Amino acid sequence: MGNGTSRLYSALAKTLNSSAASQHPEYLVSPDPEHLEPIDPKELLEECRAVLHTRPPRFQRDFVDLRTDCPSSHPPIRVMQWNILAQALGEGKDNFVQCPVEALKWEERKCLILEEILAYQPDILCLQEVDHYFDTFHPLLSRLGYQGTFFPKPWSPCLDVEHNNGPDGCALFFLQNRFKLVNSANIRLTAMTLKTNQVAIAQTLECKESGRQFCIAVTHLKARTGWERFRSAQGCDLLQNLQNITQGAKIPLIVCGDFNAEPTEEVYKHFASSSLNLNSAYKLLSADGQSEPPYTTWKIRTSGECRHTLDYIWYSRQALSVRSALDLLTEEQIGPNRLPSFNYPSDHLSLVCDFSFNEEPDALLKLL
Ligand SMILES: NC(=O)C1=CN([C@@H]2O[C@H](COP(=O)(O)OP(=O)(O)OC[C@H]3O[C@@H](n4cnc5c(N)ncnc54)[C@H](OP(=O)(O)O)[C@@H]3O)[C@@H](O)[C@H]2O)C=CC1
Ligand SMILES: [Mg+2]
Numbered sequence: 001m002g003n004g005t006s007r008l009y010s011a012l013a014k015t016l017n018s019s020a021a022s023q024h025p026e027y028l029v030s031p032d033p034e035h036l037e038p039i040d041p042k043e044l045l046e047e048c049r050a051v052l053h054t055r056p057p058r059f060q061r062d063f064v065d066l067r068t069d070c071p072s073s074h075p076p077i078r079v080m081q082w083n084i085l086a087q088a089l090g091e092g093k094d095n096f097v098q099c100p101v102e103a104l105k106w107e108e109r110k111c112l113i114l115e116e117i118l119a120y121q122p123d124i125l126c127l128q129e130v131d132h133y134f135d136t137f138h139p140l141l142s143r144l145g146y147q148g149t150f151f152p153k154p155w156s157p158c159l160d161v162e163h164n165n166g167p168d169g170c171a172l173f174f175l176q177n178r179f180k181l182v183n184s185a186n187i188r189l190t191a192m193t194l195k196t197n198q199v200a201i202a203q204t205l206e207c208k209e210s211g212r213q214f215c216i217a218v219t220h221l222k223a224r225t226g227w228e229r230f231r232s233a234q235g236c237d238l239l240q241n242l243q244n245i246t247q248g249a250k251i252p253l254i255v256c257g258d259f260n261a262e263p264t265e266e267v268y269k270h271f272a273s274s275s276l277n278l279n280s281a282y283k284l285l286s287a288d289g290q291s292e293p294p295y296t297t298w299k300i301r302t303s304g305e306c307r308h309t310l311d312y313i314w315y316s317r318q319a320l321s322v323r324s325a326l327d328l329l330t331e332e333q334i335g336p337n338r339l340p341s342f343n344y345p346s347d348h349l350s351l352v353c354d355f356s357f358n359e360e361p362d363a364l365l366k367l368l
Helices: 003-016 018-023 041-051 087-092 106-120 133-143 228-245 266-272 281-285 361-367
Strands: 063-065 077-083 124-130 146-152 169-175 179-191 194-207 213-220 253-258 278-280 297-301 304-308 311-316 320-326 351-357
Touching (some): 003 041, 077 106, 077 213, 077 253, 077 311, 106 133, 124 133, 124 213, 124 253, 133 169, 146 179, 146 194, 169 179, 169 194, 179 228, 228 253, 228 266, 278 281, 281 311, 281 320, 311 320, 311 351
Parallel strands (some): 077 124, 213 253
Antiparallel strands (some): 063 320, 077 351, 124 169, 146 169, 179 194, 253 311, 278 311, 297 304, 320 351
């Protein structure tokens, strides 16, 4: 084992002892990433695989080429949307009755999450249910070259769980060598003017290669049946905020989220028909380009099997094209006990898309 690997072991090991943070508000303290050594993603991946050696191999998922007519002179922007399952909720509240407790051990589940991120190497990472930001994801992803932002839920249900690691919330990471942060907004969502427990982060980024700007947002709307009107109001508030941030859709937009809403819900319809002119990227995987996938989350609770489409990547349909999207896991891969499991760390699947800017008509002529 070379020096680099030993350093990594200590980096990973450092994050393994994070449960101590529950006694102190240490989750609010983060080491200065400027003083941390960069990590080679390949070496970190090897470290994760070493920790996971007793587990079954990860599932194979392929990117589906969604050939667009538009040529592009710049590399695509890869965006990952993922509700990673808060550790405190998975162990303390979610009641995944078919998932063995050993499959939820943070020391290993953390490596499964990192393995998924490292396998697809997104340029932008939009996460929900993050309750290990300061002790795990921020230090490690900073060393991989990401700039991160975290916005915790004001009354995170994680705080009700014994030995919790602090509140869960949304996190947004982008690769610093590809983008420059132009502005950033942490948004506490309202519903009919009332402040709610749900949040969003919206950032305007500038691509270093092309100089083009776009806005990227991440959110996690209120869960559970009976809250459809509440989610709808939260969605309207988010759309209003995004209208302002994008100067009325002048700046192209990508919105990632666990909307906790099926495509039949009002909040979905608000997004689909908004004047921001958004399309849902994963519809493009369907034969007619009009249908959402059959599920993005699949679990078994005491109440029974829960198979739903709740997670989306919305994008400005005029300014951006989806070049490819990562296929979902099949029912066979997910297996009879559903998610989470020994080989997949969350009850939600990650969604990953490659975007490119549609060229302005003048630039397009030059490329042809
Ligand atoms: N500490 C305090 O003083 C206070 C604490 N609270 C806590 O906050 C909670 C409400 O917070 P809120 O943000 O509105 O929560 P939500 O209703 O949005 O759900 C919170 C989490 O629970 C998961 N969830 C969804 N359905 C179920 C289910 N059937 N069983 C178990 N978990 C589920 C969701 O995961 P997913 O999105 O993946 O479906 C989500 O991450 C209360 O239950 C309470 O515990 C509230 C106020 C004050
Ligand atoms: Mg959840």
